[in-house]
Amino acid sequence: xxxxxxxxxxxxxxxxxxxxxxxxxxxxxxxxxxxxxxxxxxxxxxxxxxxxxxxxxxxxxxxxxxxxxxxxxxxxxxxxxxxxxxxxxxxxxxxxxxxxxxxxxxxxxxxxxxxxxxxxxxxxxxxxxxxxxxxxxxxxxxxxxxxxxxxxxxxxxxxxxxxxxxxxxxxxxxxxxxxxxxxxxxxxxxxxxxxxxxxxxxxxxxxxxxxxxxxxxxxxxxxxxxxxxxxxxxxxxxxxxxxxxxxxxxxxx
Amino acid sequence: xxxxxxxxxxxxxxxxxxxxxxxxxxxxxxxxxxxxxxxxxxxxxxxxxxxxxxxxxxxxxxxxxxxxxxxxxxxxxxxxxxxxxxxxxxxxxxxxxxxxxxxxxxxxxxxxxx
Amino acid sequence: xxxxxxxxxxxxxxxxxxxxxxxxxxxxxxxxxxxxxxxxxxxxxxxxxxxxxxxxxxxxxxxxxxxxxxxxxxxxxxxxxxxxxxx
Numbered sequence: 371x372x373x374x375x376x377x378x379x380x381x382x383x384x385x386x387x388x389x390x391x392x393x394x395x396x397x398x399x400x401x402x403x404x405x406x407x408x409x410x411x412x413x414x415x416x417x418x419x420x421x422x423x424x425x426x427x428x429x430x431x432x433x434x435x436x437x438x439x440x441x442x443x444x445x446x447x448x449x450x451x452x453x454x455x456x457x458x459x460x461x462x463x464x465x466x467x468x469x470x471x472x473x474x475x476x477x478x479x480x481x482x483x484x485x486x487x488x489x490x491x492x493x494x495x496x497x498x499x500x501x502x503x504x505x506x507x508x509x510x511x512x513x514x515x516x517x518x519x520x521x522x523x524x525x526x527x528x529x530x531x532x533x534x535x536x537x538x539x540x541x542x543x544x545x546x547x548x549x550x551x552x553x554x555x556x557x558x559x560x561x562x563x564x565x566x567x568x569x570x571x572x573x574x575x576x577x578x579x580x581x582x583x584x585x586x587x588x589x590x591x592x593x594x595x596x597x598x599x600x601x602x603x604x605x606x607x608x609x610x611x612x613x614x615x616x617x618x619x620x621x622x623x
Numbered sequence: 624x625x626x627x628x629x630x631x632x633x634x635x636x637x638x639x640x641x642x643x644x645x646x647x648x649x650x651x652x653x654x655x656x657x658x659x660x661x662x663x664x665x666x667x668x669x670x671x672x673x674x675x676x677x678x679x680x681x682x683x684x685x686x687x688x689x690x691x692x693x694x695x696x697x698x699x700x701x702x703x704x705x706x707x708x709x710x711x712x713x714x715x716x717x718x719x720x721x722x723x724x725x726x727x728x729x730x731x732x733x734x735x736x737x
Numbered sequence: 738x739x740x741x742x743x744x745x746x747x748x749x750x751x752x753x754x755x756x757x758x759x760x761x762x763x764x765x766x767x768x769x770x771x772x773x774x775x776x777x778x779x780x781x782x783x784x785x786x787x788x789x790x791x792x793x794x795x796x797x798x799x800x801x802x803x804x805x806x807x808x809x810x811x812x813x814x815x816x817x818x819x820x821x822x823x824x
Contacts (some may be wrong), residue, residue, distance in 0.1 A: 372730065373645065380644045384637065391633050400625035401738060402674035409671065409692035413679070417686050425679040425693040426700065426787045434697060441701040448708040455715040459722075501790070507682055509786040513704050517794040524798065580682055599704060603799060606711045610806040613718065614813075624738060631746045635753050642757035650762045650808065654769055657800070658753050661776060665749075668783045678784040691784045699780075700788050707795045714807040721811050725818060 421576040422585035427511040431591040435570040438591075439555060442598060446552050449602045456609045464616050479530030487529040494522035498600075505592035506585040512592040516599025523604060532615060541608060544601045551598025558591060628669035635662035649717045649727045653710060660706050664699045671695035745779040766804040770797045 399405050412425065412433070422428035430438050458464060498519025505511035526535040559570040566573050577584030635658055642655025671692030677684060679693035721727050752772045759765045773796020780789040 373647065376644045380641065384640075388633070388637065391636075395626060395629050395633070398626075398629060398670070401628050401669055402625065402672055404671065404673040404676075404692060406671075406692060409694055412693060413686075413690045417681060423680060423682040424787075425681070425690070426696050429693055429697045430700070434694075437697075438701065441705060444705050445708055448705070448712045451712045452708075452715045455712070455719050509678075509680060509790055511700075511787065513700060514787060514790040514794075517704065517791060517799065521794055521798055524802075602708060606708065607799075607802060609715070610711070610803055610810075614806050614810050624743075627738065627743070627746055631750050634750055638754055638757050648762055650804065650811075651765060654762075654765050654804070655757055657769065658756060658772075661749075661753070661772075664776070664788075665779075668780065668785060668788070672783055676784060678786050680786070696785045696788055699785070700791055703788065703791045703795055707799050710800060711803050714803055718807050718810050721814060725815075727811060 417579055420572065420585055420588075421579040422506040422588055423580050424506055424508060424510070426509075427505040427592065428585065428588060430511060430513075431505070431588045431595070432572050432586070435559070435591065438595065439559070439570070442552060442555055442595060445599065445602050446548065449548065449605050452606050452609055456613050458617055462617050464612075464618075479528075484529040487525040490525040490528075491522055494518060494525060498522060498596075502592055502596035503589060504582070506588040507580055507582070510592075512595025513599055515592070516596040517603060519596065520600045520603040520607075524607065527607075527611070532611065536608070539604055539608075541605070544604045544608065546601075547597045548601030548605060551594050551596075551601060554594035554597070555591065558587060558594065562587070628665055628672075632662040632665035632669065635659070635665065647728055649720070649729060649732075650714070652729070653713045653717065656713070657706065657710060660702075664702065667695040667699050739782070742779075742782045745775065745782045748775045749779050762808055763805070766801045766808070769804070770801045773797050773800070 404410075412429065416425050416428055416433070417423065420428050420432055422432070498515050498517075498521070500515070501510035501518055502512060502515030505515065523535050523539045526532075526538060562571040562573045563569045572586040572588075574586040574590070576586050579585075583589070639655045639658035639662065642658065643652050646652045646655060671694070673689060673691050676689045676691035679690045679696065681688075681690075717727060720732060724732050726732070749772075752768070752775045756765060756768045756772050759768050773792060776796065777789045777793045780786075780792060
């Protein structure tokens with residue numbers, strides 16, 4: 371339908387939807403007055419029972435670990451979809467596009483930019499590993515740390531050296547890391563099933579709160595999910611970059 | 624004033640929906656979908672906030688202090704990461720659609736015609 | 738509601754309107770990065786540091802990069818298509 375028809379229909383239906391939403395908002399509690407019960411319960415029992423000081427990560431990987439399993443596989447399926455859509459088709463070939471790529475520098479990256487990204491790369495990787503491992507103690511965890519870790523090799527792209535980035539993070543390694551992350555989480559659940567009889571129950575010793583090796587299987591789940599998120603984002607970026615820089619139309623010569 | 628987060632969430636929903644309806648380029652549709660998704664984050668976090676509550680990290684504050692609800696934060700946290708990947712999937716679809724049909728205008732994408 | 742939360746909410750609303758009303762797709766990708774930054778500020782004032790951590794990297798680095806690459810690929814395909822038609 372044409373754009374004008376769409377806008378006309380939106381002008382008709384929009385006010386109706388707005389009225390319904392405003393009526394619905396009257397039933398909600400005022401901002402700041404919390405009426406839930408579950409949240410208060412979690413705040414009270416979490417540290418004595420799970421010995422983790424970061425409540426959000428403990429919920430993510432221990433108390434509500436089953437939801438994280440589902441969300442992790444949404445991530446996995448989306449990345450599989452991207453890799454499938456952007457594969458090399460029958461009438462395309464892979465060839466480096468411009469002269470610049472062959473002598474390993476393109477996009478006119480100046481010396482200052484290259485120096486800055488040289489400092490960024492170890493910083494980002496170290497910060498990413500720190501955020502992943504300390505998930506149970508301070509704000510962090512698998513999802514946040516995984517993304518920071520994925521931004522590390524991307525800083526190499528910032529310096530204009532795409533092929534160096536492909537050497538640091540080759541496709542086989544990224545796909546293996548992502549698969550390991552997804553399978554590792556399922557296997558941790560099975561280990562809980564075998565040892566305690568409940569899938570994804572915390573079966574490792576809990577330790578003392580606020581020490582690094584505490585909270586049972588939460589740090590291990592955090593590392594596994596961090597591997598998966600890093601692999602997922604780097605695979606997505608590499609697929610798009612390959613489409614832009616390497617894949618061209620024309621038969622394989 | 625106590626309903627302002629919900630009003631802003633409703634505004635984000637509507638302006639994103641307007642962007643989807645009135646876009647002439649498929650990429651603009653995908654970006655407006657991102658705005659619609661952000662409205663859900665606002666609603667969730669607005670529901671879980673407590674007046675005077677602190678962040679749910681008890682590493683250096685006593686465990687009996689007043690904290691905001693951590694459960695809604697778990698939902699929004701994983702949702703943020705998944706949104707980026709699903710947007711990447713949609714953009715890959717747009718790129719392939721352009722290869723097949725030669726245009727990114729929604730009016731030109733009729734597969735059954737040719 | 739604290740003053741900081743009020744300011745963050747108003748910033749989010751204004752930036753979202755700016756994203757939708759920008760005419761050019763390339764500029765929209767950059768304004769989307771700024772929208773992510775304002776969302777991060779909002780999450781921070783709502784006492785949610787975990788959420789702010791994940792939003793900041795995703796929305797300033799992850800998403801605009803993918804959008805820019807998709808835009809470039811489309812522009813280049815159009816150019817090569819025009820080339821072939823001219824021939």
